[in-house]
Amino acid sequence: MGETILKVKDLRVNFRAWAGTVQAVRGVNFELKKGETLAIVGESGSGKSVTTKAILGILPSNARITSGEILYDGKDLTKLKEKDFYSIRGKHISLVFQDPLSALNPIQKVGKQICEALRKNEHMTAAEAKKRAVALMEDVGIPEPETKFSQYPFQFSGGMRQRIVIAIALALNPKILICDEPTTALDVTIQSRILDKIKDLKEEHDLSVIFITHDLGVVATVADRVCVMYAGKIVEYGTVDDIFYEPAHPYTWALLSSMPDLDTREKLFSIPGAPPNMMYPPKGDAFAPRNRYAMEIDFEQEPPFFKVSDTHYAATWLLHPKAPKVELPEVLRHRIQRMKEEREGA
Amino acid sequence: MAKYILKRIAGIFIVLFVVMTAAFFMMRLMPGGILDGVEENLSADMRDLIYAKYDMDKPIWEQYLLFLKGIVTEWDWGVSLKLYVNVSVWDILAERIPITLYLGFLSLLISVPIGIAFGTLAALKKNGIVDHAVSFLVVLFISIPSFVMATGLQYFVAYKWGWFPLIYDDSLPRITTTFLPVLALSFTPIATITRYLRAELSESLNSDYMLLARTKGLTRVQATLRHALRNSLVPVVNVIVPAFISIMGGSLVVESIFGIPGLGGITVRSINVADYSVTLASLIYYTLISLAAILLVDISYGLIDPRIRMGGRKDA
Known part of the structure; x- marks a missing residue:
C-alpha cells in the first residue's frame, strides 16, 4: 500500500429538513491509500453514502458541509465550486451507483x-x-x-x-472509484460476479476503491481495510483481519453476530432498538442505548479512539485501561473460531 | 405497427358512428325544432311541406335510416336547415375550418415554447421566488376559462386601450385581428404545459441518471439539457394533444365573443337555432380531429420512447 491518495478530515455534513437540522455525518476521518480497497460499513442512515456524495460534490441542495476537509491532489474538495468539480468527476473520482436500474x-x-x-x-x-x-x-x-x-x-x-x-465510471480513467452498494440491487449469483469484476478492474486500471456497503460478506471479499460507521461517525477501523478476527467495538460485534453463515443453528442475533434520530444526536456514545455492554460513561462522554494495534483503532470506552474486562459474545466467539479454522484449512 | 394503426383507425370509425348516432337522436328528441320562432307565421300546409321536405314527418328511426342511406349512397350529409338554407353542410364547414385551425395551431405554437420555458424555469428554481410566482400564475390561468380571458382582453386591451380591433375585421391583417382571441386561448395550455413540465423535470433532475450524468463529468448545464430536460419532454407530448383539444373547445365560445367566422361560432349558432345538420357535421368534425390527434400522439410516443417502440422485443 502506497501513499495516501484521499484524506477526509473531521467531515461534518448537515441536512436542513422541515423539522430541523439532521446531522448526517459528524466528524468522519479516514484515509484512502493508493491501490487499496477501503470498505465503509454501516447500516442505513449511518452517513456512508452522504460521505461519498460530499467527496464528489453531489450533495443535495439542502445539505451543507459544516466543517472538515477532503484532501485530494493538494486540493480541499469541500472548498471547490461546482465548475471546478467538472474536471474532478469522472476523470479523477468516479461513482458506481447502488441501483443500476435507475442510474442509466x-x-x-x-x-x-x-x-x-x-x-x-x-x-x-x-x-x-x-x-x-x-x-x-x-x-x-x-x-x-x-x-x-x-x-x-x-x-x-x-x-x-x-x-x-x-x-x-471507468471511461475517463479515474484514479479513485467509489462503489456505493453496487451489488445491493442485484441477486446473489450476479453479486459475486460483479465483485470479482470490480476486483479485476481495480488491478487493471490501477484504481483505489472506496466500497460502501452494509453487507459484511461483501466486505470480506473485496476490502483491504474497513471503517465501521454508526450514527455519522466512524467507530472502528482496521484491516479486514482486524475487523473480522479481533473486533473491538460492541457495534462491530453486533454487526458480525447478526450476519448469518452456513453454520448458524441458533436464532440469528439482531441488534435491539433503532438507530438514533440524527436530528437530536445522543450525548456520549451514540450506540450506548442499544449496547448491552454500555457503561455509565458511555451515556455521558463520547469515547475517543483507542489503539488496538498499529492498524486497528476503535472508539469505545471498553478499551480504556480502567474498563472492566468484557468477553466477546459467545455467538461471535464461535464464529470467529470457525472462520479461523476455515482459513487455516483453506 | 401497421396493424396497430389500422386497428386504431377502425376504432376511430366506430367512435364516430356512435357519436353521430347519439347526436342525431339527442338533437331531434330535444324540445323545439327547426321552425321555432317562425311557426306561427306559417300555415299548417306550409309546415307539413317543410317537414316532409326534410323527412321530419316520419318516425325518428326512419329519419335516421334515411340519413344513413344518404351518407352511404351519396355521401350526402344534408344541407343547412336554418342558417344558410339549402347550402351543403360541408361547404359551410369547409369555409370555416381554416380560420379555426389557424387559431388553434397558432395558439398551440405560442403555448408550447412558452409553457416549456416557464416549466423549465420553475423546475430549475424549484421552491424559489420564481417558482412560486410561476406556480401562482399557473393556478390562475388553469382556473380562469378562456372565455372569461377573452372578455377581459376584449374589454381592456381592445375597448379601453384600443390596441387591437374589438371584433374580427376582414380588412385587417389576420395576425392583428386574431391576436386577442389567440392570446385568450393560449393561457390555459401554457399553464397546463408549464405545470406538467415542472413536475416532470423536477423529478428527473433528482433522478439517479442525472446524478450519473454529473458524476461522469458533464457540467450541470450539459447534464440538464441532455438528460433531464430531454427525458421530461417525452411525457409532455402527452399533454400537448389534450391542450390542443381544449383550445378547440375554447374556440367554440371565444370565436363567438370576437365574431370570428370560424367553426366554433357556427357550431354554437347552429345549436341555438336547431340547425341539426350543421351541428351534427361540426360535431363529427370535432370528434374526428380529437381522435386523430390522440392517435398521432400515441404513434409519435412510440417513435420518441424506445421502451414503447420496442416493447416486448427484449432481445431486439
Missing part, C-alpha cells in the same frame, strides 16, 4: 451514454469514442459489445446494467 438514462442508448463523457471531456470524435466505449464494454464483461452498444438500458439485465454503469 432509460431512453438513451447505452453506447451513447458511455461515449458522452469521452466526447465532452476528452473531445474525442464519434468514431474514437465508440472504439473506446466498445473496449470498455468488453473490459467489464459484456458479451457482443458491438451489438449491445446501440441497445437501450431496458434491454439489459440488472447485472449487465451495472456493468454498463461501471464502464461509464
Whole structure:
C-alpha cells in the first residue's frame, strides 16, 4: 500500500429538513491509500453514502458541509465550486451507483451514454469514442459489445446494467472509484460476479476503491481495510483481519453476530432498538442505548479512539485501561473460531 | 405497427358512428325544432311541406335510416336547415375550418415554447421566488376559462386601450385581428404545459441518471439539457394533444365573443337555432380531429420512447 491518495478530515455534513437540522455525518476521518480497497460499513442512515456524495460534490441542495476537509491532489474538495468539480468527476473520482436500474438514462442508448463523457471531456470524435466505449464494454464483461452498444438500458439485465454503469465510471480513467452498494440491487449469483469484476478492474486500471456497503460478506471479499460507521461517525477501523478476527467495538460485534453463515443453528442475533434520530444526536456514545455492554460513561462522554494495534483503532470506552474486562459474545466467539479454522484449512 | 394503426383507425370509425348516432337522436328528441320562432307565421300546409321536405314527418328511426342511406349512397350529409338554407353542410364547414385551425395551431405554437420555458424555469428554481410566482400564475390561468380571458382582453386591451380591433375585421391583417382571441386561448395550455413540465423535470433532475450524468463529468448545464430536460419532454407530448383539444373547445365560445367566422361560432349558432345538420357535421368534425390527434400522439410516443417502440422485443 502506497501513499495516501484521499484524506477526509473531521467531515461534518448537515441536512436542513422541515423539522430541523439532521446531522448526517459528524466528524468522519479516514484515509484512502493508493491501490487499496477501503470498505465503509454501516447500516442505513449511518452517513456512508452522504460521505461519498460530499467527496464528489453531489450533495443535495439542502445539505451543507459544516466543517472538515477532503484532501485530494493538494486540493480541499469541500472548498471547490461546482465548475471546478467538472474536471474532478469522472476523470479523477468516479461513482458506481447502488441501483443500476435507475442510474442509466432509460431512453438513451447505452453506447451513447458511455461515449458522452469521452466526447465532452476528452473531445474525442464519434468514431474514437465508440472504439473506446466498445473496449470498455468488453473490459467489464459484456458479451457482443458491438451489438449491445446501440441497445437501450431496458434491454439489459440488472447485472449487465451495472456493468454498463461501471464502464461509464471507468471511461475517463479515474484514479479513485467509489462503489456505493453496487451489488445491493442485484441477486446473489450476479453479486459475486460483479465483485470479482470490480476486483479485476481495480488491478487493471490501477484504481483505489472506496466500497460502501452494509453487507459484511461483501466486505470480506473485496476490502483491504474497513471503517465501521454508526450514527455519522466512524467507530472502528482496521484491516479486514482486524475487523473480522479481533473486533473491538460492541457495534462491530453486533454487526458480525447478526450476519448469518452456513453454520448458524441458533436464532440469528439482531441488534435491539433503532438507530438514533440524527436530528437530536445522543450525548456520549451514540450506540450506548442499544449496547448491552454500555457503561455509565458511555451515556455521558463520547469515547475517543483507542489503539488496538498499529492498524486497528476503535472508539469505545471498553478499551480504556480502567474498563472492566468484557468477553466477546459467545455467538461471535464461535464464529470467529470457525472462520479461523476455515482459513487455516483453506 | 401497421396493424396497430389500422386497428386504431377502425376504432376511430366506430367512435364516430356512435357519436353521430347519439347526436342525431339527442338533437331531434330535444324540445323545439327547426321552425321555432317562425311557426306561427306559417300555415299548417306550409309546415307539413317543410317537414316532409326534410323527412321530419316520419318516425325518428326512419329519419335516421334515411340519413344513413344518404351518407352511404351519396355521401350526402344534408344541407343547412336554418342558417344558410339549402347550402351543403360541408361547404359551410369547409369555409370555416381554416380560420379555426389557424387559431388553434397558432395558439398551440405560442403555448408550447412558452409553457416549456416557464416549466423549465420553475423546475430549475424549484421552491424559489420564481417558482412560486410561476406556480401562482399557473393556478390562475388553469382556473380562469378562456372565455372569461377573452372578455377581459376584449374589454381592456381592445375597448379601453384600443390596441387591437374589438371584433374580427376582414380588412385587417389576420395576425392583428386574431391576436386577442389567440392570446385568450393560449393561457390555459401554457399553464397546463408549464405545470406538467415542472413536475416532470423536477423529478428527473433528482433522478439517479442525472446524478450519473454529473458524476461522469458533464457540467450541470450539459447534464440538464441532455438528460433531464430531454427525458421530461417525452411525457409532455402527452399533454400537448389534450391542450390542443381544449383550445378547440375554447374556440367554440371565444370565436363567438370576437365574431370570428370560424367553426366554433357556427357550431354554437347552429345549436341555438336547431340547425341539426350543421351541428351534427361540426360535431363529427370535432370528434374526428380529437381522435386523430390522440392517435398521432400515441404513434409519435412510440417513435420518441424506445421502451414503447420496442416493447416486448427484449432481445431486439
